Amino acid sequence: MEESLSKEKVEEYLRFKGEIRGVGLKNYAEFILKEDGEEGLKELEETVAKYGCPIKYKELNTMDFYPIGYQAVTIAAMKDVLHYDDDKFYRLGGFQPKISLIIKLFMRYFISLDRLAKEVPKMWRKYYTVGKLEVLELNKEKKYMKLALRDFPCHPTQCHQTLRGYFPSVLRMVVKGEVSCEETKCVHRGDEYHEYILRWS
Amino acid sequence: MKNIEEQEKKAALLADDLTSLESYIHDLFYFSPLPLSFISPIGVLLEVNPSFEELANLRSYELVGEPIEELFVKKEIEKIAKETFKKGGVRGKEINFFPKGKEKIRVKIYTKERKDERGETVGYFLCIFDMTEIKKLEDKLKEEIKKLKEKLKKRKK
Numbered sequence: 001m002e003e004s005l006s007k008e009k010v011e012e013y014l015r016f017k018g019e020i021r022g023v024g025l026k027n028y029a030e031f032i033l034k035e036d037g038e039e040g041l042k043e044l045e046e047t048v049a050k051y052g053c054p055i056k057y058k059e060l061n062t063m064d065f066y067p068i069g070y071q072a073v074t075i076a077a078m079k080d081v082l083h084y085d086d087d088k089f090y091r092l093g094g095f096q097p098k099i100s101l102i103i104k105l106f107m108r109y110f111i112s113l114d115r116l117a118k119e120v121p122k123m124w125r126k127y128y129t130v131g132k133l134e135v136l137e138l139n140k141e142k143k144y145m146k147l148a149l150r151d152f153p154c155h156p157t158q159c160h161q162t163l164r165g166y167f168p169s170v171l172r173m174v175v176k177g178e179v180s181c182e183e184t185k186c187v188h189r190g191d192e193y194h195e196y197i198l199r200w201s
Numbered sequence: 202m203k204n205i206e207e208q209e210k211k212a213a214l215l216a217d218d219l220t221s222l223e224s225y226i227h228d229l230f231y232f233s234p235l236p237l238s239f240i241s242p243i244g245v246l247l248e249v250n251p252s253f254e255e256l257a258n259l260r261s262y263e264l265v266g267e268p269i270e271e272l273f274v275k276k277e278i279e280k281i282a283k284e285t286f287k288k289g290g291v292r293g294k295e296i297n298f299f300p301k302g303k304e305k306i307r308v309k310i311y312t313k314e315r316k317d318e319r320g321e322t323v324g325y326f327l328c329i330f331d332m333t334e335i336k337k338l339e340d341k342l343k344e345e346i347k348k349l350k351e352k353l354k355k356r357k358k
Contacts, residue, residue, distance in 0.1 A: 034262075063220050098265040101223065104248060108315075108323035110241050172266045173245050 005076040010051040013072035016153035018130025019065035027096045028074050029057035032082065034095075040082055047081045048073055062101060068130060072155040079157065086161050093165025102126045103170065110173045113140060120147070128152070136195070143201070145171065149194040156188045167198055175200045236329040239315070242322055244269050244282060256329060258300040269327070272299055285312040285325045298329065307332040 032041045041057065048055050053073045060066065078084045084092075097103045105126065109119040117135040124133035131152030138145050147167060149159070160183060168179035178201050185195035230237060236253035238246055249257075249264050257264060257272055270278050277296045284291050290313040298308040309330040317323050 061220065062223065063216055095262055098262040107239065107241070107247050108317045110245070110247065111243075111321065111323055169266060173241060173247060174243070176243060176245065176268050 005047070005051060005073075005080045007051055009076060010048075010053050010069075010073055013069035013076070013155070014053065014067060016067070016069040016072065018068040018128060018153060020068045020071050021062075021102065021127050022060040022064045022066060023062045023101050024096075024127050025055070025060055025066060025070055025074065026057055026062060027100055028071075028078070028092070030099055031092045031095050032078070035088070036082055043081055044074070044077050047077045051077075065129060068128065068153060071158065072153075075155040075157050075162070086157070089157050089161035090165040093162035093167075094169040096162075096166055097169045097173070103173075113138060113145070113174055116171075116174050117145070144197055144199045147196045147198070149196070150192075152187075152194070156186075159183060159186055159188065159194050163194070164196065167196055171198055171200065177201045236331075238264075238269075238327045239324055240269050240282070240327055241324045242286075244278070247324065253329070256298070256300060256306075256331060258303055273297065274299075281310055281312060282325070285314050286322055289314050290325070293330075295332065298331075307336055 029041055032044060036043075045054075045056060051073070053070065055070055055074070075089070078089075102123070106119060106123050109115045109123075117138045120133055120135050124131060132150045134148050134150075136146040136148050149163070152159075164181045164183055168181045171179045179198055180200075181196055181198045183194065184197050185191035185193060187194055230248075230250050233250055234252055236256045237250045238253050239248040241247050246264050246267055246269055249261050251261075254261055254264065272278075274297060281291055281294060281296070284294075290311070292311055294310045295307060296310055297305045299305050309332055311328040311330070313326045315323050315325060
């Protein structure tokens, strides 16, 4: 899948089936405001509107649902207009759980790895109406967790970078210390689902 | 058909109520002039308000997900956490707080344990009261009292 923004690409993204919670899109805006200020966000909004997808991020309702394609459009626009590189998208992923309202709703599960692992599918459902996130394996002795994300339409940057930053950021709320994350399987590379291995020290 | 419509109406109402509640809680938490935070049972900061950010001299995204012991003496905050889980909370314990890039400050800590619907501890709220100005006044008062005592001594002679 090509990553640059164009009218055809936007139409393709908007055909993605499923929805995302407003809070998810607003988190992108929060990061842009932090990194590039109001000017950056304004530039992004003008660009996506130009391509037929007028999103006003501050006006989005936190708890409402919006087309999941908006997320892919946002990411493509961030690459094209704000020139975000892989590292920035990775940091964006790490930033999101720290400000997310949804994460706050699940704080009561951050008491143990077992509890978190059990609630992972529910947490995903709070953000998206599509896709299934599950813990394939949790090994506390060897300190790793394997995640599988199925049936989730997304921009390649989201699975390669943003989620790779997001998952360890959440896990760090349950395990103290450094957490690394590697995408070991990817739908964009022909695999059946996205797979991630998180390791902690 | 009517049942589905009624359910949809109820769902819409609930979503509306949820948004209102979220907005209220957010405004209350963010309005508080007292530094407030929520800490997980293993001692990780899960939420902070703007007053806490200001006191710590760090932004929320630099604080959330980090161990609380980065801001206190490890043994002291561990003792506070233990007492919180044993007694339900602590009130007015004085300890040192270490904001980033600034001198340590003397603070009073207030905590309240939080449990879920199953009665399991899910963390605790931590509120900080900055004692800096009070300590300064205290020191000034002690100094004035000392001077007065010395004056009285001289007069008696």
